[in-house]
Amino acid sequence: MAKLLVKFQRYFRRRPVRFFTLLALYLAAGSLVFLHAGFAGEPRVAGSQRGPGAGEGPELPYLGVMQLSRGSPEAAAGRRRGPWFKSTAKEPAERSKAGDYGRARSRALKGRSGREKEEDRAKYIGCYMDSTRRRTLRGVSFFDYKKMTVFRCQDNCAERGYLYAGLEFGAECYCGHKVQAPNASESECNMECKGERSSACGGANRLSIYRLELAQESARRYGSAVFRGCFRRPDNVSIALPASQPMPNMSVDKCVDFCTEKEYPLSALAGTACRCGFPTTLFTLHEREDEQLCAQRCAGEEFESCGTAEFLLVYQTQVQDNRCMDRRFLPARSKQLVALASFPGAGNTWARHLIELATGFYTGSYYFDGSLYNKGFKGERDHWRSGRTICIKTHESGQKEIESFDSAILLIRNPYKALMAEFNRKYGGHIGFAAHAHWKGKEWPEFVANYAPWWATHTLDWLRYGKKVLVVHFEDLKRDLFVQLKRMVGLLGIAACEDRLLCVEGQKDGNFKRSGLRKLEYDPYTPEMRKMISGYIKTVDTALKLRNLSGVPDDYYPR
Numbered sequence: 001m002a003k004l005l006v007k008f009q010r011y012f013r014r015r016p017v018r019f020f021t022l023l024a025l026y027l028a029a030g031s032l033v034f035l036h037a038g039f040a041g042e043p044r045v046a047g048s049q050r051g052p053g054a055g056e057g058p059e060l061p062y063l064g065v066m067q068l069s070r071g072s073p074e075a076a077a078g079r080r081r082g083p084w085f086k087s088t089a090k091e092p093a094e095r096s097k098a099g100d101y102g103r104a105r106s107r108a109l110k111g112r113s114g115r116e117k118e119e120d121r122a123k124y125i126g127c128y129m130d131s132t133r134r135r136t137l138r139g140v141s142f143f144d145y146k147k148m149t150v151f152r153c154q155d156n157c158a159e160r161g162y163l164y165a166g167l168e169f170g171a172e173c174y175c176g177h178k179v180q181a182p183n184a185s186e187s188e189c190n191m192e193c194k195g196e197r198s199s200a201c202g203g204a205n206r207l208s209i210y211r212l213e214l215a216q217e218s219a220r221r222y223g224s225a226v227f228r229g230c231f232r233r234p235d236n237v238s239i240a241l242p243a244s245q246p247m248p249n250m251s252v253d254k255c256v257d258f259c260t261e262k263e264y265p266l267s268a269l270a271g272t273a274c275r276c277g278f279p280t281t282l283f284t285l286h287e288r289e290d291e292q293l294c295a296q297r298c299a300g301e302e303f304e305s306c307g308t309a310e311f312l313l314v315y316q317t318q319v320q321d322n323r324c325m326d327r328r329f330l331p332a333r334s335k336q337l338v339a340l341a342s343f344p345g346a347g348n349t350w351a352r353h354l355i356e357l358a359t360g361f362y363t364g365s366y367y368f369d370g371s372l373y374n375k376g377f378k379g380e381r382d383h384w385r386s387g388r389t390i391c392i393k394t395h396e397s398g399q400k401e402i403e404s405f406d407s408a409i410l411l412i413r414n415p416y417k418a419l420m421a422e423f424n425r426k427y428g429g430h431i432g433f434a435a436h437a438h439w440k441g442k443e444w445p446e447f448v449a450n451y452a453p454w455w456a457t458h459t460l461d462w463l464r465y466g467k468k469v470l471v472v473h474f475e476d477l478k479r480d481l482f483v484q485l486k487r488m489v490g491l492l493g494i495a496a497c498e499d500r501l502l503c504v505e506g507q508k509d510g511n512f513k514r515s516g517l518r519k520l521e522y523d524p525y526t527p528e529m530r531k532m533i534s535g536y537i538k539t540v541d542t543a544l545k546l547r548n549l550s551g552v553p554d555d556y557y558p559r
Contacts, residue, residue, distance in 0.1 A: 122154045122165065122210040122211060122212050123210060123211045124208070124209075124210050125164075125179070125209050125210065125211050126183055126186070126209060127183065127184045127185065127186050127188055127189035127202070127203075127206055127207070127208055127209075128166070128179060128181045128182070128183055128184055128206070128207045128209050129181045129182055129183075129184045129205065129206065129207075130166075130168060130174075130181060130202075130205050130206060130207045131205055134180075134181070135174065135176075135180075136166065136174070136176070136179060136180055136181035136207050136209070137162075137164055137165075137166045137174040137175055137176030137178075137179065137180075137207065137209070138176050138178075138180065138303070139157070139162050139174070139175035139176040139177065140157075140162075140174075140175050141172065141173060141174045141175065142156065142172075142173055143171055143172050143173070144171055144173075144194065144195070145171040145194055146171075146194055146195065147194060147195035148167070148170065148171045148172075148173065148193050148194045148195050148196075148201060149193050149195045149196040149199065150167065150193060150196065150199050150201065150208075150210070152173070152195070153165045153166075153167050153173035153201075154210055154212060156173060156175070157173070157175035157212060158212050162175035162176055162177060162212065163176070163177050163178075163211060163212055164176050164177070164178070164179055164209055164210065164211055164212065165209070165210050165212060166202065166207035166208060166209040166210070167193070167201035167202045167207065167208045168201070168202035168203070168205070168206065168207050168208075169191060169201075169202060169203070169204065170191040170192055170193050170194050170201040170202065171193075171194045171201070172202075174207065177222060177227075178303060179209060180303045181207075184206050188203045188204075188206045189202050189203045189206050189207070189208045190203060191203045191204070222252050222256075222315060224256070224317075224318050225252070225256045225267065225315040225316060225317055225318070226315060226316040227314075227315055227316075228266070228285055228314040228315060228316055229285070229288040229289075229291070229313075229314060230288060230289045230290065230291045230293055230294035230307065230311055230312070230313055230314075231268075231283075231285060231287065231288060231289060231311070231312050231314055232287070232289055232310065232311060232312075233270065233309070233310050233311065233312055234282050234283045235282075236282055237275065239282060240277055240280060240282035240283040241266070241268055241275035241276060241277035241283065242276075242277055243259070243262045243264060243275065243276040243277065244273060244274065244275045244276070245258055245273070245274045246272060246273055246274075247272055247273065247274050247299075247300075248272055248299060249299050249300035250269065250271070250272050250273075250274065250298050250299050250300050250306045251298050251300040251301040251304055251306070252269065252298070252301070252304050252306070252315065253301075254274070254300065255267050255268075255269050255274035255306075255315075256315055256317055258274050258276065259274065259276035259317050259319070260317045260318060260319055262276050263319050264276035264277055264278065264317065264319060265278060265279075265316055265317055265319045265320070265321040265506055266278060266279060266283075266314060266315075266316060266317070267314070267315045267316075267317050268307070268312040268313070268314045268315075269294075269298075269305075269306040269307040269312060269313040269314075269315075270306075270307050270308065270309055270312050271296060271306060271307060271308050271309050272299060272306075273309070275312070278321060278323070278499075278502075278503075279321075279502040279503065279505065279506060280499055280502060281498050281499065281502070284482075284502060285314065285502075285505070286482065289311055291305075293308070293311040294307040294308065294311045294312070294313040296308050316506055320507070321503045321506050321507060323499060323500060323503040324357045324358070324360075324500045324503035324504050324507065325357070325507070326360055327356050327357075327360055327361065327362055327378075328360065328361065328362070329361065329362055329378075329379070329382075329388040329389065330361055330387070330388050330389065330390065333386070333387035333388060334387045334388075334390075335387065336406045336407065336493075337384075337385065337387075337392060337404065337405045337406050338390070338391040338392065338405065338406065338407050338408065338409070338491070338492060339391065339392055339394050339402075339405040339407070339408035339409070339466075340352060340355070340363065340391045340392065340393050340394070340408075340409050340411065341394050341395070341396070341402075341405075341408050341409065341410050341411065341458075341462055341466075342395065342410070342411035342412070342413070342458075343395065343412075343413070343415075343418055343422075343454065343455050343458045343459075344395050344418070344422040344425070344451075345413070345417075345418040345419060345420070345421035345422030345423075345425065346411050346412065346413035346418045346421075346474055347411060347413055347421075347474045347477070348393050348395070348411060349372065349377075349393075351409075351411055351472075351477070351488075352377065352391075352393055353508075354477075354481070354485055354488075354504055354508065355390065355391060355485075355488060355489070355492070356377075356390075357500075357503070357504045357507060358485055358488075358489050358494075358496070358500060358501055358504050359390050359489060359492060359494045360500075361389065361390040361494075362377070362378050362379035362382075362388070362389050362390065363377065363379050363389050363390055363391050363392070363393060364379040364380070364382050364384050364386065364388070364389030364390075364391070364392040364393065365377070365379065365380050365384060365392060365393040365394075366384045366392055366393060366394040366395075366396060367393075368380060368381065371429075390492055390494070391409065391492060392405070395458075397454070397457055397458040397461040397462065398461060399461070399464075399465045402461060402462055402465040402466050403465055403467075405466070405467070406467060406468070407466075407467055407468035407469070407470075407491060408462060408466045408467070408468070408469045408470070409469075409470050409472060409488050409491060410459065410462045410463075410466065410469050410470065410471050410472065411472050411473075411474060411477075412459055412471060412472070412473050412474065412540075412552070413473070413474035413475070414474070414475065414552075414553070414555065414556045415452065415455045415533050415536065415537065415556070416525065416533065416556075417474075418455060418474075419447070419448060419451055419452065419455070419533075420524070422451065423438070423439075423443075423444065423447055426447075427443070439524055444524055445526075445529075448525075448529050448533075452529070452532060452533050452536060453536065455533075455536060455540075456536035456539050456540055459540050459543065459544075460539070460540070460543055463543055463544070463547060468491075470487065470488065470491045471544065471549055472484055472487065472488060473552070473553055475553050475555065476553070481504070481505055481508060482501055482502070482505060485501060485504065486501060489501075534557065537552060537556050537557065540552060541556075
């Protein structure tokens with residue numbers, strides 16, 4: 001034994017050998033720590049099973065015996081310890097974005113065979129004639145003579161806000177707002193797509209045209225302008241729309257260009273006159289009319305509508321409405337902490353964007369996300385108890401965390417949509433998409449099993465322990481932004497300026513919005529998943545009604 005120790009002593013006396021040995025041990029220890037952190041970061045449901053008597057209030061229903069998370073798996077890592085602390089919870093998303101985005105995009109572009117399979121995201125309307133002299137679809141176009149698919153064409157047109165997508169010669173894609181040609185025989189649109197042999201992509205001077213059903217979720221566009229609708233002329237039109245110009249050869253482009261030059265965000269076509277202005281209480285853009293009332297042909301472009309003297313066709317230009325863009329921290333530290341609480345994927349970041357524009361004050365966060373800070377959410381860096389922000393984003397649930405706040409806006413979203421949105425964020429970033437391999441692998445079933453119960457307990461906990469909770473459904477906020485945002489601002493103790501709220505409506509999308517059409521080509525939810533989630537929806541619906549609140553929207557239940 002003594003001889004062995006002497007040999008080790010002589011061995012480590014050699015400096016180079018000793019140095020490299022210690023270096024190897026250091027690297028091995030670091031690798032073990034890294035692997036341990038990777039396994040520890042996997043989402044797991046913490047907490048013990050709950051029974052009927054485990055702290056349930058008499059007015060709230062029992063969820064059943066199951067493992068229920070009391071907080072976000074990411075939130076535990078990202079919880080704020082002080083102004084110096086920076087969460088690294090976003091790093092997996094960044095790594096997956098860098099490594100998987102290219103593969104995810106190539107897989108997402110693979111269209112499904114058969115037109116009938118496209119109908120969940122776009123409706124096939126027929127085969128139409130086309131020519132180089134007079135295009136049927138007069139928007140943007142692009143060609144790919146190797147990898148063109150039906151889905152790729154639809155996706156590109158939807159991202160640009162067009163209503164129609166057409167394919168020709170198996171490799172050419174055309175986008176537009178109107179179909180301006182007669183029908184052709186279906187047998188003339190039988191050319192195979194270059195990237196998808198089983199699908200038809202038009203023919204020689206023949207377009208297979210699809211109406212993009214999901215384009216209405218995005219803004220309808222005409223070039224750089226966003227279509228707002230047909231509206232009756234306001235009573236004080238010269239005050240509501242102060243800039244005007246007669247245009248005998250009127251077209252949409254001419255009126256939009258005129259208002260852009262005058263630096264107005266609204267362009268209103270009134271037959272042979274172009275008017276410009278801002279959305280105000282005199283012209284709110286809330287009462288839309290039938291578009292047929294504005295369907296008078298433009299004098300300068302026969303395939304465009306230019307409205308009439310009584311019914312104006314309104315477009316939003318690229319001029320930014322600066323009436324709601326100023327933001328700052330609260331002038332005096334607030335003693336009241338207001339939570340903007342939601343399950344992950346329920347639109348919390350979007351709601352923060354709306355609140356900041358509507359109030360002019362920054363929102364804070366229970367966590368720290370560098371990507372959000374870089375996008376303009378300056379309150380992200382403040383400690384959540386600083387009192388300098390108008391409200392605090394949180395995904396936390398559980399009595400201790402909830403009772404830290406004096407009041408709360410509880411944002412609830414359809415769990416089917418919220419789970420998919422959070423899964424995309426987790427594996428693809430704030431506006432990215434999870435790779436196909438993640439949806440098909442073990443990650444998605446494990447994610448649903450862990451997060452679906454939390455969707456229910458999150459709402460139940462805030463209803464049980466929250467003080468002065470205002471419930472807002474994401475779907476209602478999206479459908480009637482003005483009314484719902486006015487409710488939210490009222491809870492924050494800010495006098496809502498209606499002109500400012502109208503300004504927010506024109507800037508509502510922000511920088512965190514995924515494209516409307518790029519989605520999965522199949523339903524990721526199994527019958528077992530749907531049965532489980534439906535039970536949670538019923539539980540939440542009952543809990544809301546017991547509090548004399550409206551239940552969940554009807555579209556939460558699958559058809």
